[in-house]
Amino acid sequence: MNEEELNEMIIKCPVCSVEGKAKSIMKELEIPHFGKVLETSIQCPECGFKHSDIIALEQNDPAKYVLEINKNTLTVRVVRSQSATVSIPEVGIKVEPGPKSEGYVSNVEGILNRFEDATKKALMLFDDEESQINGKNTLNQIQELKKGNGTATLIILDPFGQSKIVSDSAEILEIPEEELNELKTGFSHIEDS
Template structure:
């Protein structure tokens, strides 16, 4: 789909892919890329009904490989690290598919801005 680039205001392309993720539900993955300026963005949106009470997942990181686990963070989810008294709130990094390490690296980049 032709889309307006938010960085340079030229035309870019958005690829849209609806998929079903086991234990999560239906999502729509949107990947935007601008050939003019090279800007790229990705977003994951829920396409199924949101569960009224939500779901809580707890991951104990005990070895390096645990940081490579893939996570989908919806616009309603937060990622908390109680031992560090740190939280990535719902509006931050919304609609993202990343690894645990990827979310933490992005949070660090955002804090350094």
């Protein structure tokens, strides 16, 4: 990544409202094979608030990225925009964008770690027998994939084409119009009546 511009300032914390404590950093970066992005982060030492995001600065055509997860693809670089849906159908996991969605740059193993953390949180929230059985099964499947055992399919659907799986093994497909219309973007829309 080539760093182009850095903007750093001390601001009022958006959570605890303490003036002059939170550090806000914005960097414009050029990511090879992807394009220009704005990386933002806010950290407050007073209350511990942290927030980071990756915002693509270039809009592309909607795209569906597909990659087989196996022991050889765990290190493949993945850029997920805040508007992308990420799923692993064989494991039964799908994360859709919402108002608080964040973009990130990671690798396949990092995405599996995110899903693992979310599954562990769900296991603590839902204590009925069916949820526990399903959650533990999902957790086991994720952990096996992280160990390089078995295969599954990573799918990223991005209505703005700002995500990317950086690998020659990844397929890049068009999203059919009817599927595109059903995708969530994480942004609120106001419709005219």
